[in-house]
Amino acid sequence: MTAPVLTIDGPGGAGKGTISRLIAERLGWHLLDSGALYRITALAALRRDLALDDEAALAALAAGLDVSFLPGDSGVRVILDGDEVSGEIRTETVGDAASQVAALPRVRAALLQRQRDFRQAPGLVADGRDMGTVVFTEAPLKIFLTASAEERAQRRYRQLREAGLSANLTSLLKEIQARDARDTQRSVAPLKPADDAITLDTTRLTIPEVVDRLIELLAQRSLAPNA
Numbered sequence: 272m273t274a275p276v277l278t279i280d281g282p283g284g285a286g287k288g289t290i291s292r293l294i295a296e297r298l299g300w301h302l303l304d305s306g307a308l309y310r311i312t313a314l315a316a317l318r319r320d321l322a323l324d325d326e327a328a329l330a331a332l333a334a335g336l337d338v339s340f341l342p343g344d345s346g347v348r349v350i351l352d353g354d355e356v357s358g359e360i361r362t363e364t365v366g367d368a369a370s371q372v373a374a375l376p377r378v379r380a381a382l383l384q385r386q387r388d389f390r391q392a393p394g395l396v397a398d399g400r401d402m403g404t405v406v407f408t409e410a411p412l413k414i415f416l417t418a419s420a421e422e423r424a425q426r427r428y429r430q431l432r433e434a435g436l437s438a439n440l441t442s443l444l445k446e447i448q449a450r451d452a453r454d455t456q457r458s459v460a461p462l463k464p465a466d467d468a469i470t471l472d473t474t475r476l477t478i479p480e481v482v483d484r485l486i487e488l489l490a491q492r493s494l495a496p497n498a
Contacts, residue, residue: 274392274395275410275495276410278414279414281415282417285423285473290482291398297486298396301394302389304398305406307347308382310361310366311351311360314351314365317365326378331381370450370454373454383406403468411492413467413469415469416481417473421444423447
């Protein structure tokens with residue numbers, strides 16, 4: 272029997288990453304952070320001084336990435352070319368570059384099978400922007416998380432400040448709005464809910480509330496009966 276997949280799509284700052292990790296930990300399922308793959312590709316490109324519109328070079332780079340995901344005390348550790356880059360790939364510079372890289376069809380094609388290979392028993396939580404619409408179209412439960420741009424900017428601002436980094440709320444909001452526009456308007460795999468996805472606005476919800484709701488939905492569909 273094919274391992275079940277829970278897809279969680281949505282814009283940056285909606286809580287996808289944290290919620291996906293918590294559900295995977297709670298169920299003992301595998302976790303795919305597809306956004307990390309694009310961020311890793313972007314970081315590798317920046318390190319190699321590749322132009323972010325050189326589609327052929329970026330696709331070749333994506334296909335040959337030396338990357339692994341390892342469990343860590345505070346989340347998933349990301350290893351690129353033998354170096355831990357868990358923090359570096361979360362910077363705004365890399366995030367912006369990743370959004371540009373993700374708009375290139377050949378890069379997306381290069382990473383598609385790598386993402387599908389994460390589907391293993393007992394199950395997979397797939398976090399991204401096109402998990403339900405492109406990568407796992409047959410997933411039995413698809414979720415689209417969203418939140419207002421203002422709330423997402425506030426969350427990112429708090430996250431950066433708590434990490435001891437400087438941040439400007441106005442600039443963060445503009446960056447999020449620009450990234451939303453780019454992600455929703457790109458010609459390949461634009462950011463949108465799958466036709467059969469359940470949309471959940473997290474603007475006024477806590478992380479535990481969202482996690483409990485998704486676990487409940489999985490149980491209702493007998494995908495995680497022992498959750």
